[in-house]
């Protein structure tokens with residue numbers, strides 16, 4: 001499928017979806033504390049998104065049973081909120097959510113500390129976030145997709161981390177997942193040429209140990225194969241002729 005170029009009107013909707021999502025994730029980050037359940041997080045997130053008259057895009061997406069993906073420690077992505085799953089001091093928790101505003105999507109993730117975390121955990125979270133910013137440096141018209149992918153992988157691997165290969169970033173717009181796929185590893189080819197008006201969800205998923213992952217029996221939760229920690233950081237990004245615009249880092253709400 002061809003990669004869509006969004007009109008000014010479409011971009012305005014995505015910008016608003018991004019602003020609301022960033023506000024939602026900030027709300028969750030502030031609310032997180034030991035003793036909370038992952039279902040508490042889902043409730044707060046869904047209520048916040050719906051308070052803007054928007055729809056949490058993950059809700060019932062391919063049968064996903066909740067609104068926010070909440071993944072703890074060795075869980076990479078797509079953890080299912082559960083009232084019996086309680087956050088404890090020292091955990092790291094990734095929060096992944098999507099918003100639909102007037103038919104247009106935003107998608108973003110943050111990994112946050114619960115109370116005091118180990119140095120290993122803090123470094124993983126910091127480097128994973130930095131991986132996104134290394135990649136986004138290349139998110140400019142005229143560059144090729146693999147410029148983003150390769151720079152994320154190189155940065156993560158220079159710190160000895162494993163880069164998840166089984167899940168990738170993606171185009172986004174009128175649908176949560178559009179072309180192109182945006183891997184966090186070197187594709188071994190240049191990939192498409194980036195053009196103004198393309199919108200991408202860039203989302204490094206980085207492991208302390210091996211890059212290999214497994215699926216739990218719930219058919220959603222992805223965990224590291226070696227049980228080591230994993231982190232996730234994602235934003236919805238607009239390609240322009242100049243600096244990329246990061247819709248889900250807009251703090252104006």
Ligand code: MF3
Pocket residue numbers: 057058059061062064069078096097107170201203234
């Ligand atoms: N956040 C995921 C992504 O970035 C999608 C979550 S799928 C869901 O592609 F089913 F959990 F919603």
Ligand code: CO
Pocket residue numbers: 107108169170201203234
């Ligand atoms: Co995504």
